[in-house]
Structure formats: structure tokens, C-alpha cells
Amino acid sequence: MANEKQLLEMFGKIEGDVNGVIATAVVDLESGMTLAAKSNRSDFDLAVASAYNSELVKQKMKIMRALNLRASLEDMLITLSDQFHLLKFLPGGTSFVYLAADRSGTNLAILRNAVNKHIGSLPA
């Protein structure tokens, strides 16, 4: 698995491709703790957001189990009135990338493309 330094470098690359990144983190699904975190806004509590998002992902997984869905969860895209939030699973399924961006500067396709591109460059 990638170490914290490599993850922070990945965040930098994503920020290079996406305008208006508010915060990025890699979150451990089970505990909600961040394995790496970078916030560009002091009023955005990334630790709190990451923790609650891990609960969101777990709930989604419960729903999938309840529906007997055989598919795997790849990502979750959330649109707020002024922000986009993307939750993208990393290989292994025990952690995910959480990215929040200002909606006025980008779109969901760019977000998804940038995250997928740079996740692919992480060591296994």
C-alpha cells in the first residue's frame, strides 16, 4: 500500500488537474481515520468529514448486501449546491479517497477522471 508521502504527492497531482479543490483525504473505511489528509480551507474540518463519510460508505455497502447486489462499490459522487464530493475506493477495498471541490471551478467528469488517473499511479 502507498505510504502517506506518496498519497500526499497524489493529492498534489490531483490538485494540478482540478480547479477549486477544497480538501482531499485517504480514509480508512473501518475506523474513519485519515491515512493522509490535506485541506486547503481552515473552515473545512476534514477529519470530521472523513469520519462521517466512512459511515456513509458503510451504509451504502449494507444497502448493497441487503439488495443482494453482486457488484462492487467503485465510487460515490455527491452534488451539493456549491461543492462536489467524490468518494473513490482504493484497490483492496479497505480505504477510499475523499475529495471535496468547489463546484464553480470544475465538473464531476473532471473530478472523476483526475482521481482515477492518479490513483492508477499509486504502488500496489
Added chain:
Amino acid sequence: MAVLDPRSDTVVIRVVYDGAPMAGKSTSVGALGRGLGSEVYSPAEVSGRTLYFDWLEYTGGQFEGRRIRCQIISVPGQATLAPRRRRLLESADAIVFVGDSSPAGFISDRGYLSGLARVLEQIPGPPVGLVLQANKRDHIHAIPIDQIRSMMESMGLRAGVVESVANSGVGIREAFVFAIRLALDRVRELMRTKQLLQARPQVDSPQELLDLLKKSEEGSLEYAAEAGLVHTRVSDVRPQSIVSDAIAQATLESEPLAKGHVPATPDERVESGLVWPPVDGRTVLHEIAKARIQLSCSEQGDWSGVSEGQWQIYSAASDVFDDVNAGRMVLVDAARNNAAADRGRSIDMCVALASDGSGRYRLWHITRLAEAAISA
């Protein structure tokens, strides 16, 4: 031990950083504090060595809808402070053993791990998870990780290994988050067995911990700690000294046991991502870890066993892998099949990929016996 603090509706857990002197415990906690934006409090130190403990506090993550409040403590490593070290270890919900990967440090680690193993055996309640943070990986002659793992396995210790260079913060957060996962597994088990107290933590601040230690020791360690404290490396120990006898004894006690070809069975230290269901399955591993399992091998090479009349454990002859990633793919397939058959609904079964004790990985299916009878 963990508690649910009703004042703030948080789960309070304690992660203790252990290790030999100069292995990097305080450096690790310091790096962790910088990464988490929290300050480390050290009541006393001499020449950079911890006398009491380093204390770091962090609230984050989520557990069953509650925030997690972590008390992170590093122990003093000097042999003269062993009682203090033991007292702190006994309060842990998870332990990060900071190992020195240099050749001389590796020798020290073995003795300290042996002592830690004895402490772990005596901690009541669910097992305390262990993370081995193999530090100083930038050392020019760093011991290979496989050799470190082999040493752990020969001592009967199961731990997740995380490589680190504490001076530059590499690997620190990974080790910490893994320890949190283990601590939460323990909390889950405490909840399940109705042992999780709803109470103010016994120790709520570093000052309270300091007062508690001083009171329990009644000054007996003060002289040893503060008067001319000198770190003694293993290579400096003279033969026939008390310390050399202690080290020799610890080494003797940790000689590998003759296990033949019986594979090691999974327990609660199966690495995250290698047990399904990821949360409830770990509770199953906790249960079977406490029970004695009699394994038998069929003519086809399948392994099966029963643990004290409660759990059935099974692994096919073909379910052994040299590469953990290959095993993980099979685990994922098994998990999907079980999920599709609605068999992940309870804590009555799990599938786990575990080290078999010989450097390979084996896939195990574990089922509660009544459940096994229904599905047979």
C-alpha cells in the same frame, strides 16, 4: 481499557507505543502528533529518554456513530523502568511495538517482544491487538522484513507489520490507523460481551496518569530513573550481569516451538482487508483466537477442525498461496459468493486469509457449529 464516555458520547481507547530504548517510540509519537496537529506531553525525560511516558490525544474517526477519542502513550524503554512499562502496557487496547531494524536493535527487539508476549497473555478481556512498526528502515543494514516476520512467528506473536522511518514520518500514520482498527475490534468485542463500561475514563489527562503512576509506585522507581540513567545497548552488556541473564532467559523462552507442518490458524490479527465480513468477521476471529483448535488433515490435504465445540474451521488443500494478493482475489470471490447467498448477515461465520506460519497464506472458512449443521 476502553470505555464509552457518556459526557461526550465518545469511545475512549488507548494505544500504547512499546519498544526497546532508542527504537523510536517518542520520535514516532512526536511525528504522529505533528501529523495530527496535536501536541505531545512528556512529564519528564533525561537526555532525550522518556522517564514516565509521552502523551498524545486525538479525537477523530467514527465508531458506531460515536467519535473516537484516542489516548496515545509511549512507554519508557529502560530496563530499570520495567514495572512502569508493564503498568502502561496493561492499560492498552492496542499496542504499537516500535522495532529497531538495525542489526543490534533487532537483538534487543527480541527480548522486549518476549516480555511483551508475557504481558499480553495476562491482560484480561478480549485480546489486545499488536502492530509491529519496523522502524529505521533507512538503516543501511536494515534487517529484511521477512526475517522480522519470521522472528515474530517463531515467538507465537501475530502482528501487522508496518515499515517506518520515524525521523521523517514515513509509516507513522499507517501504523497508528492499523492500531486503531485493532482497538476498535477489541471495543466491538467488549460490546458484544457486555464488558464495555459507560463511564468517565479512569485516566482522563496526562496529569492524572502521572499522578496514578507516582501513587502506585510510591517513589520506588524515582531513584532508578533519575540518578545517572544510562542507556545500555545489548552489545555493551557484560556477561554474568543481571541484565545479560535476563536477556538470555528471554531468548531461551522465545525459541521456536516444534509445530511440524500444521498450519497456523487465523486469529484476530489477520490484516485488515483479509477478513470478510470486514467488521463482524474480525469478531469471529477474536472468538476462535481464544479457543483451542484441534486441526486434522484429510487424505486430500484439506485441513479442518473444531474449536471447543463452537466453531468449525476448514481450509481446502488448494487454498494456500505464496502471494497474499492471489489469496486476496480468492477471498474476494468467496466473500461475493457468501454475500449473494445472504450468509454475511451475522457474526456466525467468516472467511479469512491468514499467514500459515511458513511464509504462505491460507484461506479459512469459519462457521459456528449450529450454522454449519444447517448449511451441510
